Amino acid sequence: MAKLGDKITAFVQKAAEIASQHADLFPVAFLDEMRKDAALLDTLSPITLAIDTVAKKLDDTTMQVGAEAYAAALTVYTVCQRATSDCFG
Numbered sequence: 285m286a287k288l289g290d291k292i293t294a295f296v297q298k299a300a301e302i303a304s305q306h307a308d309l310f311p312v313a314f315l316d317e318m319r320k321d322a323a324l325l326d327t328l329s330p331i332t333l334a335i336d337t338v339a340k341k342l343d344d345t346t347m348q349v350g351a352e353a354y355a356a357a358l359t360v361y362t363v364c365q366r367a368t369s370d371c372f373g
Contacts, residue, residue: 293329296322 300322303310310318364371 288325288329293325296325 300318303315303318307315361372
């Protein structure tokens with residue numbers, strides 16, 4: 285399956301326009317389905333972009349929080365070692 289990007293989306297929209305202009309070359313069911321698919325692609329594309337943006341921010345935040353939590357865990361480990369305490373069993 286082709287990866288959808290701006291160029292493919294634009295190609296699909298242009299092809300749908302051309303197919304509509306030359307409807308006599310295509311079966312009615314094909315044109316109906318293509319129009320539905322193209323319209324749904326138009327609807328889903330901005331939603332997908334928004335979700336991808338949120339997912340990227342969530343990923344970045346998770347990485348930052350993980351790094352901070354790991355640094356705190358290392359501090360606990362170091363303090364316990366210096367205190368010659370058997371904190372970690």
